[in-house]
Amino acid sequence: MELSTIYNENCLETMKRMPDCFLDFVITSPPYDDIRNYNGFTFEFEDIARQLFRVMKEGAVMIWVVADATINGCESGTSFKQALKFIEIGFRLHDTMIYYKNNPMPQTGNRYHQHFEYMFCLSKGSPKTFNPITEKTKYNGLANMKNRGKRGELLYEKIERTSEKKVGNVFCYSVGGGISTKDKIAYNHPAIFPENLVKDQIKSWTNEADLVYDPFMGSGTTAKVAQLMNRRWIGSEISTQYVEIAEQRIAQYVLDDLFV
Ligand SMILES: C[S@@+](CC[C@H](N)C(=O)[O-])C[C@H]1O[C@@H](n2cnc3c(N)ncnc32)[C@H](O)[C@@H]1O
Numbered sequence: 001m002e003l004s005t006i007y008n009e010n011c012l013e014t015m016k017r018m019p020d021c022f023l024d025f026v027i028t029s030p031p032y033d034d035i036r037n038y039n040g041f042t043f044e045f046e047d048i049a050r051q052l053f054r055v056m057k058e059g060a061v062m063i064w065v066v067a068d069a070t071i072n073g074c075e076s077g078t079s080f081k082q083a084l085k086f087i088e089i090g091f092r093l094h095d096t097m098i099y100y101k102n103n104p105m106p107q108t109g110n111r112y113h114q115h116f117e118y119m120f121c122l123s124k125g126s127p128k129t130f131n132p133i134t135e136k137t138k139y140n141g142l143a144n145m146k147n148r149g150k151r152g153e154l155l156y157e158k159i160e161r162t163s164e165k166k167v168g169n170v171f172c173y174s175v176g177g178g179i180s181t182k183d184k185i186a187y188n189h190p191a192i193f194p195e196n197l198v199k200d201q202i203k204s205w206t207n208e209a210d211l212v213y214d215p216f217m218g219s220g221t222t223a224k225v226a227q228l229m230n231r232r233w234i235g236s237e238i239s240t241q242y243v244e245i246a247e248q249r250i251a252q253y254v255l256d257d258l259f260v
Helices: 011-016 045-055 078-089 184-188 195-205 221-228 240-250
Strands: 023-028 056-066 092-101 116-123 134-136 141-148 154-161 164-166 170-173 211-214 232-236
Touching: 011 045, 011 232, 023 195, 045 056, 045 078, 056 078, 056 092, 056 195, 078 092, 078 116, 170 195, 184 240, 195 221, 211 221, 221 232, 221 240
Parallel strands: 023 056, 023 211, 092 170, 211 232
Antiparallel strands: 056 116, 092 116, 134 164, 141 154
16 A cells, blocks of 8 residues: 555545554544534444454554534434444453543533543554653652551651653643644644644654554644654545645655555
8 A cells, every 4th residue: 555645535445455454553533423514424433443443453552532412402422332332343442531622612501611522542452552641740759658557557668759750641732723733724624633632642652663544634634743753654535625635734744655
């Protein structure tokens, strides 16, 4: 298959041409119920989920970003149904991560502002790569740890604290015009990823030269970020209009065509 390419077709067609155990990492957000009509395209969730499982390597991770539509006053539950279906197919639900928007669209009516979407972190077996994002601990150096002994007495133990710790599984991003990306052209697509979200997830679950796939490429965010992070990449996008946007957006970053 040709890499550094967005295939303008249903992702099922692209995946059918992929060999088994081909991809190191998948990051994507599918169409959410019928919240947006992406030029009228629908998608066959279960077939796609099964193909994804087949084409991912053992230990590969997939980040599936999704939220529910509210229909007749009730959230659809599609996100949960998809997560459970992935498990049924053979994926591990490795971690239910949260994509927290610092500045969501304000919500009217009797619901709180909708601050988050799910980032289901699914793996085929145990993740083969984990480069955790870390942050500084408040205190570091030697510390007196207190514990209780068998008779309830206080025990002291000197332990060395490290200066860095893993961050939590809620990732916060500011979103919107000029923030999610500086590429103006991307905003011709109605639902783009913040580039930093893709960057954090690619860093966490891949190494340089790994092969990244986005089956719903939209404006090309995954392609751009993967390219800048020296990962190989491939994508599918069913809408010709969005492929054109993505190709214009990433042209300046994509230097070489890679083949396998
Ligand atoms: C939520 S958007 C993805 C946006 C993308 N993450 C970005 O940063 O621009 C979902 C995309 O999936 C595309 N799509 C819908 N059904 C598809 C299918 N079966 N195969 C490939 N793409 C599809 C839509 O046209 C839409 O652009």
